[in-house]
Structure formats: C-alpha cells, structure tokens
Amino acid sequence: MPLPWLDPDAEPAFPPVETALADPDGLLAAGGKLSSDWLVTAYSQGIFPWFEMGQPVLWWSPDPRxxxxxxxxxxxxxxxxxxxxxxxxxxxxxxxxxxxxxxxxxxxxxxxxxxxxxxxxxxxxxxxxxxxxxxxxxxxxxxxxxxxxxxxxxxxxxxxxxxxxxxxxxxxxxxxxxxxxxxxxxxxxxxxxxxxxxxxxxxxxxxxxxxxxxxxxxxxxxxxxxxxxxxxxxxxxxxx
CATH class of the missing domain: 3.40.630.70 (Leucyl/phenylalanyl-tRNA-protein transferase, C-terminal domain)
Incomplete structure (x- = not known):
C-alpha cells in the first residue's frame, strides 16, 4: 500500500493511526510541514515527526508505544x-x-x-x-x-x-x-x-x-x- 502523502498547503489532517505500517513500525504518512498547527494536531492524535536530512517529513505512530x-x-x-x-x-x-x-x-x-x-x-x-x-x-x-x-x-x-x-x-x-x-x-x-x-x-x-x-x-x-x-x-x- 502506498504511503499517504499529506498536502503541506492544506489544513493539518492525518490518516487513522491504525493504518500505520508494521514495517517500518509505525510509519503513517509523509509530507505536511513542521508548523505549530501541524505538530499540535499530530501530537494530539499520538503521532510524531521523525526523519533524516534529505527526507520528506515522515510521521509515525508505533505499536507498541x-x-x-x-x-x-x-x-x-x-x-x-x-x-x-x-x-x-x-x-x-x-x-x-x-x-x-x-x-x-x-x-x-x-x-x-x-x-x-x-x-x-x-x-x-x-x-x-x-x-x-x-x-x-x-x-x-x-x-x-x-x-x-x-x-x-x-x-x-x-x-x-x-x-x-x-x-x-x-x-x-x-x-x-x-x-x-x-x-x-x-x-x-x-x-x-x-x-x-x-x-x-x-x-x-x-x-x-x-x-x-x-x-x-x-x-x-x-x-x-x-x-x-x-x-x-x-x-x-x-x-x-
């Protein structure tokens, strides 16, 4: 299943955390942006950003936590x-x-x-x-x-x-x-x-x-x- 891409110009919205990948554990989506509204929305849903230099913003919600x-x-x-x-x-x-x-x-x-x-x-x-x-x-x-x-x-x-x-x-x-x-x-x-x-x-x-x-x-x-x-x-x- 392709990884959902989040439009950085849209209002912050994430897929359900239950749809996150099992491998790598918890990878949920890519895209969006690291603004305060995106980050607050993410944290409130149990999602956090983690990515390395040169990668798009990647969002995670691992199981277990x-x-x-x-x-x-x-x-x-x-x-x-x-x-x-x-x-x-x-x-x-x-x-x-x-x-x-x-x-x-x-x-x-x-x-x-x-x-x-x-x-x-x-x-x-x-x-x-x-x-x-x-x-x-x-x-x-x-x-x-x-x-x-x-x-x-x-x-x-x-x-x-x-x-x-x-x-x-x-x-x-x-x-x-x-x-x-x-x-x-x-x-x-x-x-x-x-x-x-x-x-x-x-x-x-x-x-x-x-x-x-x-x-x-x-x-x-x-x-x-x-x-x-x-x-x-x-x-x-x-x-x-």
Missing amino acids: LVLYPEHVKISRSMRKLIRKQPYLITMDTYFAAVIHSCKSERDSAAGTWITDEMQAAYIQLHELGLAHSIEVWAGSAIVGGLYGVALGKVFFGESMFSRQANASKIALIALALQLQRWQFGLIDCQVSSQHLLSMGAEEISRHNFCVQLRDLSAHDLQPGPWKFDDDFQLASDAI
Missing part, C-alpha cells in the same frame, strides 16, 4: 546517592534553544541526526507558544545535560535528551517526572523502546491503549509556560 508514568519512575540506589550530593542545579525553560541544539550536536557526532535545522526552528516556535519545554542540568555555569519535549494537557511528549557528564540526562528525566507528579500529569510519552528508558521505569503499552489515555489526558487544561519547578521542589527530598 513506550511510556513512563511519572509516579513509576525508577531511581536506582546509585542515582539516589548521587542526587543526595546535589552536584547539579536543575532548571526548566531557561535555555530551550541551547538544549535542543545540544541534543542535535550530540547526534551529529554520532551516526547522523534527525534534529534538522527545520526541526529545531519548529520546536523553538512551539516553545515560544508555551507548548514545548526543556529541562537544564547545570554544573557551575555550563549546561551538562537536559531534555526537551511538548506538553498537551496532562501529557508530556519527550523528544530528545543529552548528557555531557555521566547521568546528567537521567537526572533531568527524574526531575521532570517528579515535578510532573506534582502537577498531576498522567504520562510521559517516550515513543519507542530503549533499554535506558525501560531501566528507569518506562513500559510498553499498545498504541490503542496509548491513544485512549491520550484523548483523556490531553483534554485537561495546559500547564502554562514558561515552566519552573515549584518553589518548594527539592530533588534530593522529592526523590526519596
């Missing part, structure tokens, strides 16, 4: 010990552009990147609209780790993370999960399975189950941006 329920985040004994030492300052929405650029740079030095210049610009626009958010992990005056993603209602859609020091991205994810618990978020979308995320408490659920939960949770009011940790948030005590 990897999710992390914030209250299920696993904090290992070694991570608790590190957190108690409080070696890092952790902030939200302080340097979004620097975080997404760092995620891109880390992948540029590996086997290529899907975070193209077009992708960066699109998510920076979402951040300016109060829909995309970042976590920054600081050692002194340097950002040594972090992550970014999109929030709709009570769902956070994780996009990418990076580390320049051991465990910095883990600390970012733990801090995010603990703060989202306080805000009564229902889940963090992790997209596709990885041992790293599974070890931190993420689990696979069916695409159907994911979409059912998404419809309910995304109907809640947005947590307005820019985000910041609660005034009484303390990673060392919240992580106990």
Whole structure:
C-alpha cells in the first residue's frame, strides 16, 4: 500500500493511526510541514515527526508505544546517592534553544541526526507558544545535560535528551517526572523502546491503549509556560 502523502498547503489532517505500517513500525504518512498547527494536531492524535536530512517529513505512530508514568519512575540506589550530593542545579525553560541544539550536536557526532535545522526552528516556535519545554542540568555555569519535549494537557511528549557528564540526562528525566507528579500529569510519552528508558521505569503499552489515555489526558487544561519547578521542589527530598 502506498504511503499517504499529506498536502503541506492544506489544513493539518492525518490518516487513522491504525493504518500505520508494521514495517517500518509505525510509519503513517509523509509530507505536511513542521508548523505549530501541524505538530499540535499530530501530537494530539499520538503521532510524531521523525526523519533524516534529505527526507520528506515522515510521521509515525508505533505499536507498541513506550511510556513512563511519572509516579513509576525508577531511581536506582546509585542515582539516589548521587542526587543526595546535589552536584547539579536543575532548571526548566531557561535555555530551550541551547538544549535542543545540544541534543542535535550530540547526534551529529554520532551516526547522523534527525534534529534538522527545520526541526529545531519548529520546536523553538512551539516553545515560544508555551507548548514545548526543556529541562537544564547545570554544573557551575555550563549546561551538562537536559531534555526537551511538548506538553498537551496532562501529557508530556519527550523528544530528545543529552548528557555531557555521566547521568546528567537521567537526572533531568527524574526531575521532570517528579515535578510532573506534582502537577498531576498522567504520562510521559517516550515513543519507542530503549533499554535506558525501560531501566528507569518506562513500559510498553499498545498504541490503542496509548491513544485512549491520550484523548483523556490531553483534554485537561495546559500547564502554562514558561515552566519552573515549584518553589518548594527539592530533588534530593522529592526523590526519596
């Protein structure tokens, strides 16, 4: 069956996620564009963009879906010990552009990147609209780790993370999960399975189950941006 092509000049509209390919897992459509209205429509339906340089915009909705329920985040004994030492300052929405650029740079030095210049610009626009958010992990005056993603209602859609020091991205994810618990978020979308995320408490659920939960949770009011940790948030005590 040919892959549906989405007209970038039309209103954002996607095929039903049930029509996504099984191989490659979850590939749903090509085309459209990386504007804020297309991205919000996609995320609200359990769809996300992923493509490499030189490819058209590709849209995905894999089955199964990897999710992390914030209250299920696993904090290992070694991570608790590190957190108690409080070696890092952790902030939200302080340097979004620097975080997404760092995620891109880390992948540029590996086997290529899907975070193209077009992708960066699109998510920076979402951040300016109060829909995309970042976590920054600081050692002194340097950002040594972090992550970014999109929030709709009570769902956070994780996009990418990076580390320049051991465990910095883990600390970012733990801090995010603990703060989202306080805000009564229902889940963090992790997209596709990885041992790293599974070890931190993420689990696979069916695409159907994911979409059912998404419809309910995304109907809640947005947590307005820019985000910041609660005034009484303390990673060392919240992580106990």
